[in-house]
Amino acid sequence: xxxxxxxxxxxxxxxxxxxxxxxxxxxxxxxxxxxxxxxxxxxxxxxxxxxxxxxxxxxxxxxxxxxxxxxxxxxxxxxxxxxxxxxxxxxxxxxxxxxxxxxxxxxxxxxxxxxxxxxxxxxxxxxxxxxxxxxxxxxxxxxxxxxxxxxxxxxxxxxxxxxxxxxxxxxxxxxxxxxxxxxxxxxxxxxxxxxxxxxxxxxxxxxxxxxxxxxxxxxxxxxxxxxxxxxxxxxxxxxxxxxxxx
Amino acid sequence: xxxxxxxxxxxxxxxxxxxxxxxxxxxxxxxxxxxxxxxxxxxxxxxxxxxxxxxxxxxxxxxxxxxxxxxxxxxxxxxxxxxxxxxxxxxxxxxxxxxxxxxxxxxxxxxxxxxxxxxxxxxxxxxxxxxxxxxxxxxxxxxxxxxxxxxxxxxxxxxxxxxxxxxxxxxxxxxxxxxxxxxxxxxxxxxxxxxxxxxxxxxxxxxxxxxxxxxxxxxxxxxxxxxxxxxxxxxxxxxxxxxxxx
Amino acid sequence: xxxxxxxxxxxxxxxxxxxxxxxxxxxxxxxxxxxxxxxxxxxxxxxxxxxxxxxxxxxxxxxxxxxxxxxxxxxxxxxxxxxxxxxxxxxxxxxxxxxxxxxxxxxxxxxxxxxxxxxxxxxxxxxxxxxxxxxxxxxxxxxxxxxxxxxxxxxxxxxxxxxxxxxxxxxxxxxxxxxxxxxxxxxxxxxxxxxxxxxxxxxxxxxxxxxxxxxxxxxxxxxxxxxxxxxxxxxxxxxxxxxxxx
Amino acid sequence: xxxxxxxxxxxxxxxxxxxxxxxxxxxxxxxxxxxxxxxxxxxxxxxxxxxxxxxxxxxxxxxxxxxxxxxxxxxxxxxxxxxxxxxxxxxxxxxxxxxxxxxxxxxxxxxxxxxxxxxxxxxxxxxxxxxxxxxxxxxxxxxxxxxxxxxxxxxxxxxxxxxxxxxxxxxxxxxxxxxxxxxxxxxxxxxxxxxxxxxxxxxxxxxxxxxxxxxxxxxxxxxxxxxxxxxxxxxxxxxxxxxxxx
Numbered sequence: 008x009x010x011x012x013x014x015x016x017x018x019x020x021x022x023x024x025x026x027x028x029x030x031x032x033x034x035x036x037x038x039x040x041x042x043x044x045x046x047x048x049x050x051x052x053x054x055x056x057x058x059x060x061x062x063x064x065x066x067x068x069x070x071x072x073x074x075x076x077x078x079x080x081x082x083x084x085x086x087x088x089x090x091x092x093x094x095x096x097x098x099x100x101x102x103x104x105x106x107x108x109x110x111x112x113x114x115x116x117x118x119x120x121x122x123x124x125x126x127x128x129x130x131x132x133x134x135x136x137x138x139x140x141x142x143x144x145x146x147x148x149x150x151x152x153x154x155x156x157x158x159x160x161x162x163x164x165x166x167x168x169x170x171x172x173x174x175x176x177x178x179x180x181x182x183x184x185x186x187x188x189x190x191x192x193x194x195x196x197x198x199x200x201x202x203x204x205x206x207x208x209x210x211x212x213x214x215x216x217x218x219x220x221x222x223x224x225x226x227x228x229x230x231x232x233x234x235x236x237x238x239x240x241x242x243x244x245x246x247x248x249x250x251x252x253x
Numbered sequence: 254x255x256x257x258x259x260x261x262x263x264x265x266x267x268x269x270x271x272x273x274x275x276x277x278x279x280x281x282x283x284x285x286x287x288x289x290x291x292x293x294x295x296x297x298x299x300x301x302x303x304x305x306x307x308x309x310x311x312x313x314x315x316x317x318x319x320x321x322x323x324x325x326x327x328x329x330x331x332x333x334x335x336x337x338x339x340x341x342x343x344x345x346x347x348x349x350x351x352x353x354x355x356x357x358x359x360x361x362x363x364x365x366x367x368x369x370x371x372x373x374x375x376x377x378x379x380x381x382x383x384x385x386x387x388x389x390x391x392x393x394x395x396x397x398x399x400x401x402x403x404x405x406x407x408x409x410x411x412x413x414x415x416x417x418x419x420x421x422x423x424x425x426x427x428x429x430x431x432x433x434x435x436x437x438x439x440x441x442x443x444x445x446x447x448x449x450x451x452x453x454x455x456x457x458x459x460x461x462x463x464x465x466x467x468x469x470x471x472x473x474x475x476x477x478x479x480x481x482x483x484x485x486x487x488x489x490x491x492x493x494x495x496x497x498x499x
Numbered sequence: 500x501x502x503x504x505x506x507x508x509x510x511x512x513x514x515x516x517x518x519x520x521x522x523x524x525x526x527x528x529x530x531x532x533x534x535x536x537x538x539x540x541x542x543x544x545x546x547x548x549x550x551x552x553x554x555x556x557x558x559x560x561x562x563x564x565x566x567x568x569x570x571x572x573x574x575x576x577x578x579x580x581x582x583x584x585x586x587x588x589x590x591x592x593x594x595x596x597x598x599x600x601x602x603x604x605x606x607x608x609x610x611x612x613x614x615x616x617x618x619x620x621x622x623x624x625x626x627x628x629x630x631x632x633x634x635x636x637x638x639x640x641x642x643x644x645x646x647x648x649x650x651x652x653x654x655x656x657x658x659x660x661x662x663x664x665x666x667x668x669x670x671x672x673x674x675x676x677x678x679x680x681x682x683x684x685x686x687x688x689x690x691x692x693x694x695x696x697x698x699x700x701x702x703x704x705x706x707x708x709x710x711x712x713x714x715x716x717x718x719x720x721x722x723x724x725x726x727x728x729x730x731x732x733x734x735x736x737x738x739x740x741x742x743x744x745x
Numbered sequence: 746x747x748x749x750x751x752x753x754x755x756x757x758x759x760x761x762x763x764x765x766x767x768x769x770x771x772x773x774x775x776x777x778x779x780x781x782x783x784x785x786x787x788x789x790x791x792x793x794x795x796x797x798x799x800x801x802x803x804x805x806x807x808x809x810x811x812x813x814x815x816x817x818x819x820x821x822x823x824x825x826x827x828x829x830x831x832x833x834x835x836x837x838x839x840x841x842x843x844x845x846x847x848x849x850x851x852x853x854x855x856x857x858x859x860x861x862x863x864x865x866x867x868x869x870x871x872x873x874x875x876x877x878x879x880x881x882x883x884x885x886x887x888x889x890x891x892x893x894x895x896x897x898x899x900x901x902x903x904x905x906x907x908x909x910x911x912x913x914x915x916x917x918x919x920x921x922x923x924x925x926x927x928x929x930x931x932x933x934x935x936x937x938x939x940x941x942x943x944x945x946x947x948x949x950x951x952x953x954x955x956x957x958x959x960x961x962x963x964x965x966x967x968x969x970x971x972x973x974x975x976x977x978x979x980x981x982x983x984x985x986x987x988x989x990x991x
Contacts, residue, residue: 106376111369130355177415224977246979495678563849618903652913657915657922661911664914
């Protein structure tokens with residue numbers, strides 16, 4: 008079995024992306040893709056200084072050319088490596104807004120960032136994942152991060168829900184097409200506020216401890232998904248804090 | 254109560270759109286929107302010659318400018334009329350295709366035709382529907398036609414499902430935002446082959462009679478949705494032939 | 500086409516059952532089944548004095564013997580009549596209660612009243628509905644009334660949700676088995692408070708008009724379900740007041 | 746932190762139950778409950794001879810008295826131990842049968858075995874799980890094994906689906922009531938044939954390797970559920986072989 012495997016995380020800013028990179032870096036060299044270098048720099052440095060191997064590349068997952076350039080660079084930087092895991096964690100976040108105040112650009116932005124980006128990322132990674140089926144210890148895995156808006160079109164969340172429903176549609180379709188070929192495609196519904204610096208000021212559930220989701224806990228579940236053997240793939244799971252209403 | 258009410262059907266080609274126009278024309282003047290005039294001409298003529306009132310306008314629902322021009326024309330042709338019902342029946346059909354054979358344009362085409370078109374149509378019609386709340390006998394209604402691909406991302410249906418999941422997300426979000434304001438937003442999951450000239454050659458379920466969906470039956474259910482009082486709105490229903498597997 | 504058709508409504512007390520009986524009585528003789536005669540007496544009298552035909556029978560739908568006796572009586576009272584529509588509207592209501600305060604009897608009561616009752620009722624009516632397939636104008640129909648608890652296991656609603664989830668399971672299974680044989684099996688998720696004398700004192704949504712569901716509106720949707728041709732059956736729809744949160 | 750913790754598995758016959766017992770025995774003494782001693786004997790012996798600690802008790806989970814006696818015995822055999830994990834894996838399997846051939850006893854049997862059993866088991870274990878919240882390293886966990894029939898009422902599966910839908914309803918309701926109190930309640934939809942001696946003769950997907958679910962893989966996912974911190978609980982996940990149609 009080849010040990011020349013790597014993982015790639017798109018949307019590797021603070022939170023789920025960073026935690027996932029740290030988690031998968033325990034087993035593989037990890038490539039972090041974000042639009043801006045400052046989003047991945049610290050995590051890349053942290054992994055490399057801790058003895059792991061990380062590579063950051065600035066790229067826009069929704070742009071096929073940008074993503075192609077990123078994967079060309081990966082190929083030259085990690086020659087002969089096969090892709091064991093790909094995580095799409097980009098969040099083109101669109102908060103609540105009255106429907107009649109939205110512009111078509113708001114709609115396009117959510118759909119492009121949240122769904123087309125995953126489409127492009129999947130087209131870039133699935134051939135690589137297929138290529139790793141016979142050598143990877145764990146079935147090659149493509150994980151998409153979802154949200155409450157993936158399964159519920161709430162009032163004033165029209166744009167976010169459109170993009171996230173579409174991302175989930177893609178995830179299901181890919182699971183059904185590529186599962187039988189040995190690639191594990193999974194979707195995680197993250198239902199709650201993630202505990203990151205940006206959300207530090209937000210009080211959830213009266214400030215009860217653990218009422219925000221630990222990004223590291225999400226990463227542990229992603230790692231678990233990756234290690235599932237092909238006889239028992241999970242296509243979808245939810246993750247929420249114990250106090251979250253649902 | 255004003256009798257100056259009208260209905261608009263986007264995607265009024267043969268099948269559900271035409272049947273819906275015929276059904277709603279029994280009660281209201283009906284505007285048919287399709288991209289090409291030849292798609293609405295016969296239906297418009299049929300309604301007008303039968304004593305009803307129909308108006309056809311060539312427009313692309315996914316294009317805000319095109320749709321705005323269409324509604325400006327409606328305003329001048331039907332001065333003082335309020336909008337009682339709007340049906341979005343556009344189908345930017347994308348059949349099965351292996352995921353790795355798809356282009357980004359395929360993805361964009363489905364999402365724009367199937368979801369952005371509904372977004373634009375809803376932005377054009379909801380203000381008019383809100384304006385009719387106090388005068389329309391039946392609560393003003395916005396109906397979106399869905400499909401199996403609205404709730405299931407089947408293998409090789411990645412693009413169609415992306416667009417249709419997003420359409421359903423919009424429908425839910427709009428129902429939650431505008432229901433309390435008196436506008437009824439509903440979504441119909443059409444699960445089966447519609448019985449229209451184009452599908453005449455397709456044998457379904459061994460050719461058993463009624464194994465394709467009657468477009469007129471869909472139209473009757475849409476009319477029922479429209480007549481529901483605000484104390485009992487249906488947000489979603491499915492429609493399928495009695496022999497359809499599901 | 501035979502005009503000798505009848506309908507039966509189980510759980511025909513005030514609210515949905517009574518309204519359904521009144522609605523279907525416009526087309527058919529109607530049999531009302533309730534546990535206690537005082538629950539059907541007024542409705543039966545009202546239908547008969549208005550020129551319709553109604554028959555009330557005291558029976559417990561969850562008890563096979565009691566139900567068999569009821570159908571034997573129907574056979575003798577309506578000789579030669581075939582069953583066009585059967586509505587199961589029994590509500591063995593179990594309100595919220597902390598799980599650890601529940602008894603096994605609470606659980607059994609909900610499951611028996613809400614699910615076993617529908618099982619027994621379906622076993623009694625489906626042979627009769629099948630027998631009417633070739634003579635009934637509208638496809639013979641079996642409708643089950645559901646609730647929010649049919650699709651959501653809320654905190655402290657363990658018993659109610661158990662029975663109602665099971666009722667919905669039955670409805671789906673029967674639709675898939677008997678739809679292809681021409682019997683229409685549908686399930687309605689009633690999401691909200693029904694506007695009946697018993698709920699008059701409950702203020703919903705600040706007392707806004709129409710914020711409770713009209714039982715007559717439910718009955719109209721049930722009638723619509725019944726009149727759907729077999730080319731376009733609805734298996735499930737929801738019904739809720741325009742102001743209801745969902 | 747107390748190390749005096751134990752786990753209990755109801756329905757610990759071959760397959761998921763046995764594998765779960767073996768997996769949790771790596772961390773805790775494990776109690777196996779089955780109706781017949783011969784169902785747990787080998788597994789209990791295997792765990793004890795490998796240096797773990799296992800206890801088998803013959804009990805019927807659907808019978809409150811029988812289950813109470815079992816937990817009394819646990820208390821005397823494991824004095825001072827707190828309950829870290831409880832797994833309900835009883836399968837009162839009811840295969841396909843035409844609806845009109847079913848008896849009320851078939852219905853009752855499925856509902857009692859599949860749902861009432863879980864109700865009784867949850868009432869026995871939740872107080873113990875609550876009592877372990879402050880001392881268990883991982884949040885005390887109650888896991889219910891589900892199946893395809895938990896979310897789909899297939900034709901001729903009326904009884905099995907009734908019981909399994911109800912089990913899922915209970916799981917959701919318990920998760921919402923006891924999650925905020927620190928007990929993790931999860932439900933796993935096992936979608937496929939489990940690879941056990943009893944199913945050895947059944948060819949699935951043309952006999953492709955790994956086309957049946959490994960019970961040990963299920964057990965690993967159950968262990969993962971148990972180790973999730975309270976900031977990121979999964980309420981539901983699915984598990985199916987890579988080649989399984991869904």
